[in-house]
Amino acid sequence: MTTENTATEALLTIENIQKLYGEGGRAAELVALRDVSFTVPEGQFCAIVGPSGCGKSTLLNIIAGIDFPSSGLASLSGSRILGPDPRLGVMFQQYHLFPWMTVRGNIEFGPRSRGLPRAKVGDLSKRQIARVGLSGFEERYPHELSGGMQQRCALARMLANDPVVLLMDEPLAAVDAQTRSILQEELLEIWGESRPASERKTVLFVTHAIDEAVFLADRILVMGRRPGRIIADIPCTLKRPRREARRTRDFVELTESIWDLLHDQAADATRQ
Amino acid sequence: MRPGNSDQEPVVALQAVDLKRSRWAGVFIGFDGVHRALTVLRSLLAAMLLWWLVGILAGNPLLLPSPFTVLDNWWRLLVSGQLLEETLVSLQRLAIAYTFAAIVGIPVGFAMANWRIVDLTVGFVVNSIRPISGIAWIPIAIVWFGVGEELPIFIIFYGAVFPFILNAHASLLDIDKRLILVARTLGAGRVRIFLTVVLPFSIPYVLTGARIALGLAWMSIIAAELLGAPNGLGFSIQYMRLVQQTPAMLAWIFWVGVVGYALDALLRLAVQTLAPWSEAGRLGGKAR
Ligand SMILES: Nc1ncnc2c1ncn2[C@@H]1O[C@H](COP(=O)(O)OP(=O)(O)O)[C@@H](O)[C@H]1O
Numbered sequence: 001m002t003t004e005n006t007a008t009e010a011l012l013t014i015e016n017i018q019k020l021y022g023e024g025g026r027a028a029e030l031v032a033l034r035d036v037s038f039t040v041p042e043g044q045f046c047a048i049v050g051p052s053g054c055g056k057s058t059l060l061n062i063i064a065g066i067d068f069p070s071s072g073l074a075s076l077s078g079s080r081i082l083g084p085d086p087r088l089g090v091m092f093q094q095y096h097l098f099p100w101m102t103v104r105g106n107i108e109f110g111p112r113s114r115g116l117p118r119a120k121v122g123d124l125s126k127r128q129i130a131r132v133g134l135s136g137f138e139e140r141y142p143h144e145l146s147g148g149m150q151q152r153c154a155l156a157r158m159l160a161n162d163p164v165v166l167l168m169d170e171p172l173a174a175v176d177a178q179t180r181s182i183l184q185e186e187l188l189e190i191w192g193e194s195r196p197a198s199e200r201k202t203v204l205f206v207t208h209a210i211d212e213a214v215f216l217a218d219r220i221l222v223m224g225r226r227p228g229r230i231i232a233d234i235p236c237t238l239k240r241p242r243r244e245a246r247r248t249r250d251f252v253e254l255t256e257s258i259w260d261l262l263h264d265q266a267a268d269a270t271r272q
Numbered sequence: 273m274r275p276g277n278s279d280q281e282p283v284v285a286l287q288a289v290d291l292k293r294s295r296w297a298g299v300f301i302g303f304d305g306v307h308r309a310l311t312v313l314r315s316l317l318a319a320m321l322l323w324w325l326v327g328i329l330a331g332n333p334l335l336l337p338s339p340f341t342v343l344d345n346w347w348r349l350l351v352s353g354q355l356l357e358e359t360l361v362s363l364q365r366l367a368i369a370y371t372f373a374a375i376v377g378i379p380v381g382f383a384m385a386n387w388r389i390v391d392l393t394v395g396f397v398v399n400s401i402r403p404i405s406g407i408a409w410i411p412i413a414i415v416w417f418g419v420g421e422e423l424p425i426f427i428i429f430y431g432a433v434f435p436f437i438l439n440a441h442a443s444l445l446d447i448d449k450r451l452i453l454v455a456r457t458l459g460a461g462r463v464r465i466f467l468t469v470v471l472p473f474s475i476p477y478v479l480t481g482a483r484i485a486l487g488l489a490w491m492s493i494i495a496a497e498l499l500g501a502p503n504g505l506g507f508s509i510q511y512m513r514l515v516q517q518t519p520a521m522l523a524w525i526f527w528v529g530v531v532g533y534a535l536d537a538l539l540r541l542a543v544q545t546l547a548p549w550s551e552a553g554r555l556g557g558k559a560r
């Protein structure tokens with residue numbers, strides 16, 4: 001591998017990350033991540049799949065700068081990630097909206113935290129609210145919204161900071177199947193599926209649903225557990241836009257081949 | 273997806289549905305309709321009727337006067353201005369002591385949650401004194417302060433400060449750490465996180481504590497004024513005992529209940545206004 005070359009092109013670089021838990025009083029008991037290395041070029045939609053407990057969230061949190069590796073490093077555009085960074089947008093499975101802020105307040109939180117002028121913040125939030133289809137709901141509180149709308153609000157909140165990389169940890173796992181497939185398509189639209197590759201955001205998308213990964217991603221990293229590590233790096237080159245792709249043979253075959261890869265891992269997970 | 277979807281165009285059109293609840297409904301009477309209010313009125317009348325019958329059977333108006341005599345006494349206290357005067361005296365003491373309890377209690381609760389050493393020291397003291405009823409301190413408070421303003425204020429403060437401490441403490445222990453992580457990923461610093469995430473998170477808890485504190489404060493003030501004040505509602509009850517005016521005594525007693533209820537309703541309104549996202553302000557909402 002010509003690591004030299006990819007390293008310069010890569011937006012995100014993950015090098016030999018290890019994460020151990022239980023280092024305190026007793027000896028290290030759990031290797032949550034072992035030797036995880038990969039790079040993500042700009043504009044790529046990269047999915048991470050793996051059985052629960054394999055360290056997907058841990059990995060994402062490390063890249064987001066809210067958790068730290070025991071060794072190894074993650075860097076963004078060549079500089080090491082040492083803490084949260086507005087260029088790294090993060091979204092969790094539970095929406096984690098601020099319950100005391102309205103939709104507008106939630107969406108403006110990021111730009112205001114960065115000290116943007118008031119007028120600019122207003123413009124930004126208005127655009128994002130329209131973009132995710134929440135116009136007319138600006139003054140609602142999160143508990144007055146449906147699950148799908150809360151998720152849109154969380155998406156807009158992340159996008160309002162105009163991040164370079166979107167880090168998403170099972171963002172659609174909590175919504176019902178129908179809303180989910182709508183949100184998947186919206187997500188691809190926001191990512192820039194219908195725009196040229198150079199205008200797309202970079203996405204790292206964690207999911208445990210293989211078909212979701214195949215539907216969304218350009219590339220799928222498959223993780224195994226005990227210890228958490230990457231066991232396969234699979235390109236996913238189905239034609240875009242993918243709206244009709246779900247029923248094609250290629251889609252089904254790719255989904256099944258990944259399922260086979262994960263089968264043993266998953267069976268192992270249920271026995272624990 | 274629609275090609276060329278602009279930023280302004282909603283990806284999915286949503287119908288605006290009015291989900292807003294009326295903020296004011298159910299605050300003062302605590303029920304959501306006239307129907308329920310009538311039910312309350314009926315049961316009140318029934319209780320008065322029962323009281324009246326028992327009074328007749330007892331046959332001694334000095335022990336249990338009829339409800340109508342009591343109402344009449346209440347009315348006379350009202351028009352004479354005495355009712356308002358004594359009520360204001362008690363409310364003023366309440367306001368001073370209660371505010372003081374909030375100013376001391378909330379920071380102490382926060383400090384206990386934030387620093388282990390404070391929890392171990394102050395927290396220990398708080399939890400060992402807390403089971404002692406405020407009433408137990410009244411005799412010694414008479415020795416310390418004599419009869420006057422200080423005693424009731426001290427006793428109310430004592431009654432009100434613990435709920436403030438405990439709920440402020442609980443709010444920080446309960447805080448959703450993910451919300452703080454989210455705020456950090458969005459670029460917020462420590463001060464901003466404290467002001468816009470930690471404090472708002474604690475508001476419903478603190479306000480619930482404030483309601484409990486108000487109830488306890490109101491009970492304490494009457495007890496304190498029975499023995500340790502030259503005026504006020506508690507004193508008025510005691511005074512009517514000394515002059516053997518049972519109907520007026522009962523009028524004062526029930527008036528204490530009415531004022532206490534009104535204070536609680538006001539605070540519920542405050543909760544709903546200050547923390548519209550929380551459920552704590554609704555009657556039957558969670559109380560901690
Ligand atoms: N704070 C922690 N302390 C100890 N073990 C942890 C902690 N966080 C996660 N783990 C463990 O690390 C492993 C990976 O967790 P996680 O990253 O949440 O997995 P996933 O997101 O893939 O389900 C799990 O076995 C989990 O129990």
Ligand SMILES: [Mg+2]
Nearest residue numbers: 056057058169
């Ligand atoms: Mg996870």
